[in-house]
Amino acid sequence: SAAEKGGYDYFMLKEIAEQPKAVADTLLGRIDLAGNLCLDEVHIPASVLREVSKVVIVACGTAYHAGMIAKYAIEHWTRIPCETELASEFRYRDPILDQRTLVIAISQSGETMDTLMALRHAREQGAKVLAICNTNGSTIPRESDAVLYTHAGPEVAVASTKAFLTQLVACYLVALYLGQVRGTKWGDEILSVIRELSEIATQVDQVLETMEPVRELARTLADKNTVLFLGRHVGYPVALEGALKLKELAYMHAEGFAAGELKHGPIALIEHDVPVVVVVPSPRGRSVLHDKIVSNIQEIRARGARTIVIAERGDETVAPYADHLIEIPATPTLLQPLVATVPLQVFACELATARGNEVDQPRNLAKSVTVE
Ligand code: AGP
Numbered sequence: 001s002a003a004e005k006g007g008y009d010y011f012m013l014k015e016i017a018e019q020p021k022a023v024a025d026t027l028l029g030r031i032d033l034a035g036n037l038c039l040d041e042v043h044i045p046a047s048v049l050r051e052v053s054k055v056v057i058v059a060c061g062t063a064y065h066a067g068m069i070a071k072y073a074i075e076h077w078t079r080i081p082c083e084t085e086l087a088s089e090f091r092y093r094d095p096i097l098d099q100r101t102l103v104i105a106i107s108q109s110g111e112t113m114d115t116l117m118a119l120r121h122a123r124e125q126g127a128k129v130l131a132i133c134n135t136n137g138s139t140i141p142r143e144s145d146a147v148l149y150t151h152a153g154p155e156v157a158v159a160s161t162k163a164f165l166t167q168l169v170a171c172y173l174v175a176l177y178l179g180q181v182r183g184t185k186w187g188d189e190i191l192s193v194i195r196e197l198s199e200i201a202t203q204v205d206q207v208l209e210t211m212e213p214v215r216e217l218a219r220t221l222a223d224k225n226t227v228l229f230l231g232r233h234v235g236y237p238v239a240l241e242g243a244l245k246l247k248e249l250a251y252m253h254a255e256g257f258a259a260g261e262l263k264h265g266p267i268a269l270i271e272h273d274v275p276v277v278v279v280v281p282s283p284r285g286r287s288v289l290h291d292k293i294v295s296n297i298q299e300i301r302a303r304g305a306r307t308i309v310i311a312e313r314g315d316e317t318v319a320p321y322a323d324h325l326i327e328i329p330a331t332p333t334l335l336q337p338l339v340a341t342v343p344l345q346v347f348a349c350e351l352a353t354a355r356g357n358e359v360d361q362p363r364n365l366a367k368s369v370t371v372e
Contacts, residue, residue, distance in 0.1 A: 004156075010359040012157035012249075016345050017208060022162040023338065024201040025151035026169040035194055037177045043146045044102075044128055046181045052102045055082040055178075056127070058090050058118040059106035060369070062160040062244065063167055066132075067106050068237035070171035073334050077179035077186050077193075088114040088372070091121035101127040104174065108155055108163035109368035110138025117372060119144060132170045134163050148174060157360045158367050159248050161345045164241065165204070168338055172197060193332055200338050203329040207342045210327070214343050217308065217324050218350035221275055228269065228276045228305075229256040229344075230296065233289055235279035238337045242277055242344035248362050249352035259296045272304035277347075279340050280311040280318055282333050290317075297321045310340055 008014040032038050055074055057067035067084040074082040085095075087105070097103070103122040107115045110133040119129045119140065131144035134152050141147035150166035172193070179190050221227065227246055231239035239256035246254035257266045259278070270276070278297050283290045294317055301307050301321050309322035312330050319325055328339040352359050 020201040020205040022152040026166040053100040057084040057104045058087040063106040065237040065241040066167035073175040087118040090118040097125035097127040099126045103129045106132045108134045110135040110140040215350040222354035226253040230259040231279035232259040245348035270303040276305045277308045
């Protein structure tokens with residue numbers, strides 16, 4: 001009913017708008033006054049976490065994209081090797097697991113059969129399983145050794161939005177916590193990132209307030225056949241997520257690429273007026289990556305692409321090559337997906353609406369996929 005949608009036309013719009021609160025709720029009570037993480041609710045003793053020799057993340061769809069981003073964070077802050085795998089592929093390739101493997105299963109619903117089967121397989125091999133889940137008491141957390149709940153609140157729209165942002169927050173918390181427990185050389189950085197995480201809800205709110213041009217742009221692209229998305233580092237999974245949202249909602253051909261792969265094939269797809277969304281890493285921090293993506297933007301624009309550039313506010317270098325510039329607040333490199341994904345959600349939702357599609361219930365899809 002209209003009341004359930006809180007005055008919005010679709011649950012998806014309501015859920016996009018709820019993201020600042022969802023992010024804040026997922027952080028709530030998990031950082032103490034001294035700025036340290038307290039995740040006592042994760043019932044895996046610190047002594048076990050200190051012995052972990054490998055982290056394996058399993059998930060599907062949007063949750064898998066959160067897992068891809070988590071890999072960058074976990075390896076950087078903990079120096080533990082980490083791999084992220086599609087849950088549906090995992091158990092069929094005889095993966096190497098033992099008691100020192102920490103498997104992280106990410107799922108909004110907690111009922112996704114592919115993810116459940118992956119975690120059962122991991123536990124049979126003796127691995128410890130930590131679930132990151134949004135649904136209290138669902139099957140995946142019940143069958144795991146421990147759970148860190150995301151506090152996004154119920155997500156009704158089939159296309160995941162606020163659950164994704166809170167999965168990212170939970171992944172960062174786990175990564176930082178592992179770093180804290182194991183004491184890495186990144187101790188100071190960990191403390192400063194924990195502080196910056198507390199600013200994220202406000203920054204997501206700022207992004208939401210500036211979305212009207214993104215909606216206008218989406219409406220002008222309603223008759224396109226294809227949209228491409230480029231990113232690198234943590235911007236690469238963001239590009240994949242932008243493309244997935246567009247497939248699910250707008251039923252358009254959409255593909256995400258690692259920007260560095262462009263010259264290895266995908267650049268052949270660039271032709272006159274193809275919309276290409278580019279997620280630009282922050283110019284501070286990993287500036288080499290930033291420069292490389294700016295030259296990618298120049299290359300595709302020279303071949304006639306219509307460039308839609310998502311970049312940090314004040315990033316002067318990209319503006320000359322952006323047909324459309326979408327500005328996001330400055331964040332630490334690894335946290336950028338929390339703000340960079342939001343315009344892509346809004347973009348897909350508006351394009352779907354412009355094409356007359358049912359936003360909350362896309363064709364052929366179920367909210368929770370309980371068969372393999
Ligand atoms: C997201 O927009 C999708 N509908 C889908 O990819 C989803 O993320 C995936 O099926 C995993 O679901 P889960 O998080 O409930 O396990």
